[in-house]
Amino acid sequence: MKILLYSPDNGVTRNFMPHLWMFLLQSLTPVGHEVVLIDGNAQPMDEAGIAQFVRENNIGLVGIGAMTRMIAKAYRMADAVRSAGGPVVMGGPHVTEMPDEALGRKTGKRHADAVALGEADETWPKIVADAERGQLKEIYAPVDEFGQERKPSLQAYPAIPWNSLDLDQFNVVPKFAAPMLKRFRDGWGSFRIIPVESGRGCPYGCEFCTVTGFFGDSIRFRSNKSVVDELLLLKARAKSESGQIAVFFIDDNFAINPKRTKSLLRDIIAAGAQVHWIAQISANLLRDEELVDLIAAAGGKWIFIGMESIDPTNLADVNKGFNKPGEYAAVLQRLADRNVFAITSFMFGMDNDTVGVAERTLQQIRTWPAGLPVFGLITPLPSTPLYARLKEAGRLTRPRHWEEFIPFAMAHTPLKMSIEEAHAEVKHGWAQAYSPEAIAQAVRSFSHKPLAYRINILVARLCFRGIYFPQMGPMAWVKVIGENAQTICDIVKEGFRDWFSGFCKQPSHSATAGTLGT
Ligand code: B12
Ligand code: SF4
Secondary structure (H helix, E strand, O other), X not given: OEEEEEEOOOOOOXXXXXXXXXXXXXXXXXXXXXXXXXXOOOOOOOHHHHHHHHXXXXXXXXXXXXXXXXXXXXXXXXXXXXXXXXXXEEEOHHHHHOHHHXXXXXXXXXXXOEEEOOOOOOOHHHHHHHHHOOOOOOEEOOEOOOOOEOOOOOOOOOOOOOOOOOOHHHOOOOOOOHHHHOOOOOOOOOEEEEEEOOEEOOOOOOOOOOHHHHHOOOOEEOOHHHHHHHHHHHHHHHHXXXXXXXXXXXXXXXXXXXXXXXXXXXXXXXXXXXXXXXXXXXXXXXXXXXXXXXXXXXXXXXXXXXXXXXXXHHHHHOOOOOOOHHHHHHHHHHHHHOOOEEEEEEEEOOOOOOOOHHHHHHHHHHOOOOOEEEEEEOOOOOOOHHHHHHHHOOOEOOOOHHHHOOOOOOOEOOOOOOHHHHHHHHHHHHHHHOOHHHHHHXXXXXXXXXXXXXXXXXXXXXXXXXOOOOOOOHHHHHHHHHHOHHHHHHHHHHHHHHHHHHHHHOOOHHHHHHHHHO
């Protein structure tokens, strides 16, 4: 049977990073089936396109996975597949939380023939077998023989064949530039950010987050060896293609068990498996100097920290009181001292937020080593304790906000400001943190570091800006480059200077040629 796994586009970014679930399910598919992956972020597709693809390629099963914000598009694509005669199974966080919606059970239209609840590592082979026999069940739940929920152990994690997978759609280097960049330094013909998981689960239970409910509070890890082997495979692939690879450890809290994280990092270092990587780690765990030393030595470059707020009352309200704003600066400095930088994430519209929260947050950010701040609005995702609390209080203004997803729009009324004021705060945060002046200042703040750091922060800031300010077409990029022309020119000039002085220090080409000639 031919199977299509499809992930809808998020409408914001292009092929920044593929989704792990697609590769994982592909690797867990019983032999004898062909699995095709389409990531809408990399290969935009509409309803007519997917229906045509299913018909022309004789697809026997379509698997669609989506987060809440992409679910409306996911349903539209599922409807198109079903009207073209293909059976659809849906999985991922949203349909796990709202299976009746996907199956059209109470009200509304049916979008999926079947829904895979929760982690599908063990149910996927059964789904494929049932689909092949034309006997799909409506619900597939990860349960044991006694009907008790069973979270898959990650000890027997499949080896994803990264060396042979077709990853063309996930190369962020534009096609026209690849042949030239292939010859640059260690090769930049391709650059891919690949998701890798080392464990699942988070016990912290923050009120707005779906992770504790979905993956559970008991944490499961892969073996160090399986993670190290995966990194070695990725590294080898990049080298064989004269390209670059970076890894995003998608664990919700990569250092949730510091002893285990340190042992993994030591094994990565011992095996020479370092690649540049990003991970998500909560600020409280970054107090540990030894951990931060190992992060740097093992290739860690960017750490995503869910700071959420600089106000301890807000943090206590959402059960994230373990974040201590008073230590944010020290944590970030500890990272920066080792050339590791932070993506700091904030949510506005929290219950204790008042007008001016963005500027107050920016004032703090300006005192920290330059990084990548991101700003969003607190969002009641289905099945979270936050959703239940706001519903109970009658504060949900758009209780089914996912039906018509609007980026950066509140779905409930904040307590101490209006919805419009909350929206204005987010806009202010992005506009100030990503203005040409702020970008120039961030680049200048690395003037004591090698040029590579300035290039890194410049490129990262220009890309991250696009999370809020639409930056999808070439014209949008021309505008951004124009606005930041001065900073870009300075970096290019410096690059030439470095290259030229390095060139002059080498034996001259004519002298070498002369030596060879005699
Ligand atoms: C990596 C990641 C991202 C990446 C992007 C996704 C990518 N390319 O990988 C980035 C950093 C960009 C991101 C951003 C956001 N993310 Co995010 N992200 C994650 C994270 C940490 C890992 C995802 C992952 O790969 N998990 C591991 C895989 C194996 O698990 P999985 O995807 O759930 O898949 C399993 C099952 O769900 C199932 N399954 C999944 N799909 C399908 C499909 C089929 C057909 C079947 C059968 C089974 C199946 O099988 C898989 C194996 O068991 C998750 C949290 C988490 N731990 O999952 C949050 C998470 C998915 N993100 C979340 C959110 C809210 C966001 C943001 C909206 C945050 C924000 N406010 O900006 C943005 C939106 C981004 C955008 N513009 O699209 C929420 C989603 C909740 C929800 N109900 O939608 C999560 C769950 C985290 C949370 N805090 O609650 N995210
Ligand atoms: S620490 Fe992160 S992953 Fe864990 S519950 Fe809180 S927000 Fe979710």
